[in-house]
Amino acid sequence: MSSTLLWWSVTLDRRRGYPIRELKGNLTLKRWWATALGPAIALIAIAGCSHGPADTFGERDAVPILAAKVEQKTVADTIRAIGRVEAFSTVEVKAQINGQVMQVHFRQGQDVKQGDLLFTIDPRPFDAALQQAQANLARDRAQYREAATDAQRYAVLLKQNVGSRQQYDQAEATAAALSASMEADAAAVQTARLNLEYCEIRAPIDGRTGDLLVHAGNLVKPDADTAMVVINQVHPVYVDFAIPEQKLPAVREFMAERKLEVQVSLPEQQGPLESGELSFVDNTVDAKTGTINLKGQFTNTDARLWPGEFVNTTLVLREHPGAILVPSQAVQTGQQGSFVFVVQPSMKAEIRPVVIGESIDNQTVVTSGLKAGETVVTDGQLRLIPGSTVTIKSGLTGSGASS
Numbered sequence: 001m002s003s004t005l006l007w008w009s010v011t012l013d014r015r016r017g018y019p020i021r022e023l024k025g026n027l028t029l030k031r032w033w034a035t036a037l038g039p040a041i042a043l044i045a046i047a048g049c050s051h052g053p054a055d056t057f058g059e060r061d062a063v064p065i066l067a068a069k070v071e072q073k074t075v076a077d078t079i080r081a082i083g084r085v086e087a088f089s090t091v092e093v094k095a096q097i098n099g100q101v102m103q104v105h106f107r108q109g110q111d112v113k114q115g116d117l118l119f120t121i122d123p124r125p126f127d128a129a130l131q132q133a134q135a136n137l138a139r140d141r142a143q144y145r146e147a148a149t150d151a152q153r154y155a156v157l158l159k160q161n162v163g164s165r166q167q168y169d170q171a172e173a174t175a176a177a178l179s180a181s182m183e184a185d186a187a188a189v190q191t192a193r194l195n196l197e198y199c200e201i202r203a204p205i206d207g208r209t210g211d212l213l214v215h216a217g218n219l220v221k222p223d224a225d226t227a228m229v230v231i232n233q234v235h236p237v238y239v240d241f242a243i244p245e246q247k248l249p250a251v252r253e254f255m256a257e258r259k260l261e262v263q264v265s266l267p268e269q270q271g272p273l274e275s276g277e278l279s280f281v282d283n284t285v286d287a288k289t290g291t292i293n294l295k296g297q298f299t300n301t302d303a304r305l306w307p308g309e310f311v312n313t314t315l316v317l318r319e320h321p322g323a324i325l326v327p328s329q330a331v332q333t334g335q336q337g338s339f340v341f342v343v344q345p346s347m348k349a350e351i352r353p354v355v356i357g358e359s360i361d362n363q364t365v366v367t368s369g370l371k372a373g374e375t376v377v378t379d380g381q382l383r384l385i386p387g388s389t390v391t392i393k394s395g396l397t398g399s400g401a402s403s
Helices: 002-016 029-049 054-060 124-159 165-198 245-255
Strands: 063-069 071-093 099-104 117-121 200-202 207-209 229-244 261-265 274-281 291-298 310-327 332-334 337-343 349-353 355-360 363-368 375-379 390-392
Touching (some): 071 291, 165 200, 229 245, 229 310, 245 291
Antiparallel strands (some): 071 229, 071 310, 099 117, 117 200, 261 274, 261 310, 332 337, 337 375, 355 363
C-alpha cells in the first residue's frame, strides 16, 4: 500500500506541473498520515482550547428575535369599503330678481347660520315699484267706495220707483269692477313687497360657504345658470359607500335587531376618526358592479370630515368579546397549516399550530392554539427551529441581526 501511495503522489505532481523531487526511502501509510494531518489536528486542538466557558458559547448561538404578547379583547365582524363624504344638504344660492349686487356680507369659506344676510341687491327700483302699487291700491279703494255708495243710492231709488233699473245695474257693475281692481292692486303690492325682500339674499341653511362667484357691482338675473355661492351643510354629514351584494342579507339581518355602527378613518390614519350610524340602504343593486350603496350619518362636530373626501369605511355587524389576537406577522404558514413560534419562560422557541380567523388592523384572530399573555415571535422566524434558544431584541436589522 505504501508503494501505491507513493506512485499516486508522484503522478499528481506530474499532472500539476510541479517539479518532482526524488523520494528517498520508503514512505509507509502510517507515517504519511502523521506527516500530512498532524499539523491540522494540532490547529483544531488549539482552537478548541481557545473557547471560553460553555455558557458563553451557548449565548452566542441564541437567535435574536422580535416578540409580542398575545392579547385578548373584543373584536367585531365588519365590512370594509372605500367611502366618500357628502354634505348633509347642499344649496346653490341664486338671485330671484334682476339687479345690481350692492354688497356682499360674508367671506368665502365662512360658516353661516340660517337667516344670515349674504348679498344685498339694489333695492331702489323695487321700493319705487312697491310705492306705485300701494298708490294704485289706494286710488282704486277710493273709487270703489264712491261706486259702492252710488250703487246703494240707486238701489234705494229703484225701490221707490224713482230711479231706473239701468242706472242701478251700471252703478253695481262699476263697484264690482273697482272691487276686482282693488284685489289686483293688493296682489301687486304683495309682489312688489316680495321683490323688495328678495333684494336681501339670506342663508337658507346652516353651513359653510364655498367659492364666491358674484362680487359687488355685478348684475344678476333670476335663476342664473351659475350660482352666486354654494352652501354645504357639514354638521352632520353623510358617508356614501358600496358593499358587495352578497353582504346585503347579513346587513339586513343585523339592521332588524339594532342600529349598525359605521366607523371612518383617513387612508393613512390608524384607528377610527369618527363613528356614526347606518342611515340608508339603497332600494336596488347596481347590475353593472354587483354592489349596493349605503350611507352612514355622522355628527361631524369638529368638522374633521369634509365633503368630497375619500375615507376608509367600516360597517360593524356584531361583536365578539374575549377574542385572542396576535400581530399578523407572527402567523406563519406550513405544510400542516398555520403556526406560530411561542417563546417559553426558558427562552426556548416552541412551534405551535393555530387556527386563525379574520385580520383586523394588522392583527389576526386566533380561534384556537394560544392563550392570552403568551409571547409569540413576530420577526426572526426564518432562523428558528423547535427548541432554539432566543433572545428578544429591541429591533432587528434588515439582515436579521440584532441591533
